[in-house]
Amino acid sequence: MISMKKTIWVVFIFLSLVRTYAQDANEVPDNRPEYIISANIGGDASLLTIGFEKLFFIKPGLTLAGKVAFGYNQEFQLFSSEEADNFFILPHSFTFNLSGGKRSFGEIGIGGSWITSSTSNLYIVYPMLGYRYHPFKNPGFSFRAWVYYPFGQMSKVENIWISPFGVSFGIAL
Secondary structure, X not given: OOOHHHHHHHHHHHHHHHHHOOOOHHHOOOOOOOEEEEEEEEOOOOOEEEEEEEEEEEEOOEEEEEEEEEEEXXXXXXXXXXXXXXXXXXEEEEEEEEEOXXXXXXEEEEEEEEEEOOOOEEEEEEEEEEEEEOOOOOOEEEEEEEEEXXXXXXXXXXXXXXXXXXXXXXXXX
């Protein structure tokens, strides 16, 4: 189990590295796309999701992002003849994005997933750390990769396969 002290140090080092390569304030265009529609693979306790994200450009080098998505997962079974239970996943997150280049951002935030099936409902919360590529033009290709882990909550989701990382491919509008 990772201690809180180690987690804080990892976050501190990540933020320091991202800010070291921050871009000049004059290089940020005013007309960046503010919305992203994406397909996500893994992450957020789901296998596949379709998501909508809104970006808030606070100042050069700092962007806030809010995301909501609809996803799917299936009960993890090995060598079972029983039909697997299907899960509907409603992941959402709020992240701070710090510029690490003209189009690259380091990302840190918090997310949650509401997981429901015909037999159970549960909710998990998790910290997130990631990388984001965001285009200057509208529309443009957007990419995001992140890691997360629902500390202390894995016993709740023992019958669902959870990937500790996810990738997202989308269109910025």
